[in-house]
Amino acid sequence: MYRRLVFIALFLTFTVVVLGAFVRLSDAGLGCPDWPGCYGQLSPAHASEQIAEAVAEAPHGPVSMPKAWKEMIHRYLAATLGFGILVIALLAWRRRQDANVRVGIAIALVGVVIVQGLLGKWTVTLLLKPAIVTGHLIGGLTTMSLLALLALKAAGGQRYGVSSGLLRWARLSLLVVIAQIVLGGWTSTNYAALACTDFPTCRGSWWPAMDVANAFHVVRELGMTAQGDLLSNEALTAIHWMHRLGAAVVTIVLLVLAFRLIAAGRRAMGAAVAGALVVQVCLGIANVLFSLPLPLAVAHNAGAALLLLTMVVVNERLLPARQWGWVGRRKHENAYA
Incomplete structure (x- = not known):
């Protein structure tokens, strides 16, 4: 049960x-x-x-x-x-x-x-x-x-015992995915997903005009600055563009992880990481190109959840067999005491 x-x-x-x-x-x-x-x-x-x-x-x-x-x-x-x-x-x-x-x-x-x-x-x-x-x-x-x-x-x-270098890279990959999901959530909750309607540039520029300070001021009302003024297009652009830059970082880090997993003999894990990443990147690009249709936007959120689940599973399975949670470790030690 x-x-x-x-x-x-x-x-x-x-x-x-x-x-x-x-x-x-x-x-x-x-x-x-x-x-x-x-x-x-x-x-x-x-x-x-x-x-x-x-x-x-x-x-x-x-x-x-x-x-x-x-x-x-x-x-x-x-x-x-x-x-x-x-x-x-x-x-x-x-x-x-x-x-x-x-x-x-x-x-x-x-x-x-x-x-x-x-x-x-x-x-x-x-x-x-x-x-x-x-x-x-x-x-x-x-x-x-x-x-x-x-x-x-x-x-x-x-659980698979892998090199400490691969395990550290897997943990780094999990952290960058979490950070990117937070950026994605901030983009969605501020309704900044369509602040840039072109791809791969934003407003025709590789570095558009941005208001980073107001964009990432946490304590404020929806659509407003901390001072109570309307949030500018430059602030919304900053939120969107930072999410795109984060996506580029995640793509690089996770592709390296996928290749390292395959090289270490964990082909299924590597394929799962690469597959989840490719699907999520394609959904993100499609949302921009097709102006955020509701099914694609929801699918992008679902893709983020699946990518996070994939990274949790990978990190858990790559731990050496001797590593346990604090309760499990105590039971393991008592069993052989």
């Missing part, structure tokens, strides 16, 4: 992350402007009168029945996931002597989910502040990564 729940939760987390991107990209993040219900009701159907009034006041505003359902379905799935993770933590604690259970990670996941719930609330109540929305995305991907570690341990499988 524990193993099945972990894998179900991992799949559900991926679904919630992708659905969250769909909600954000379809401008449904404020489809229900309160939390956790919709106008204090269990579902949009129960809040139909309030939604109709909001639509009458602002026909093109953030509230509508379809947007409300998108938002609430995302919340229902997230709540289900949170309950599932709590059950996983309880089962992990009961089976803490099992070498295939990482009780420390399972308990940490409960804390992550609590923070995620708060970030989900603040995303709505603080009106889509970029820092909060980006943090919410990072929290979802953190949840997914930790569940992947639980799933890998629960499934067993082999």
Whole structure:
């Protein structure tokens, strides 16, 4: 049951992350402007009168029945996931002597989910502040990564002893992917994905005019500078262009990792890294060339999650067999004491 729940939760987390991107990209993040219900009701159907009034006041505003359902379905799935993770933590604690259970990670996941719930609330109540929305995305991907570690341990499988140089490069690759995902989240939450509509240049230049200071000022309202002025096109350009530069760095680092994995005899891993990278790069370019169609934009978010999962699996499997988590190491030592 524990193993099945972990894998179900991992799949559900991926679904919630992708659905969250769909909600954000379809401008449904404020489809229900309160939390956790919709106008204090269990579902949009129960809040139909309030939604109709909001639509009458602002026909093109953030509230509508379809947007409300998108938002609430995302919340229902997230709540289900949170309950599932709590059950996983309880089962992990009961089976803490099992070498295939990482009780420390399972308990940490409960804390992550609590923070995620708060970030989900603040995303709505603080009106889509970029820092909060980006943090919410990072929290979802953190949840997914930790569940992947639980799933890998629960499934067993082999760890490969590789050279320390290759292991360090794999860790570096994971870090640059994480940094790029954060940049991508910042680009999306600031609606800067179309700040550059040409490729490979931006606004016809290899180094366009940019306002980096305001672009990466964290504490501010959506579309505004910290001083309360409208965020300029130069600031949006800076956000977009930095994400592109990050993509170039990720491409170089991950291609080196893929070739090193293949050279070390880990051809399947190398092919998985290269394949996930190529798909993600192509989706990113297509989003620019085709002006961010919703299916491609959501697919780009899903590709980022899959690339992160790939890097988590690679890093876990490349660890020497003798390396364990802190709980697992203690059990391993006690077994031979």
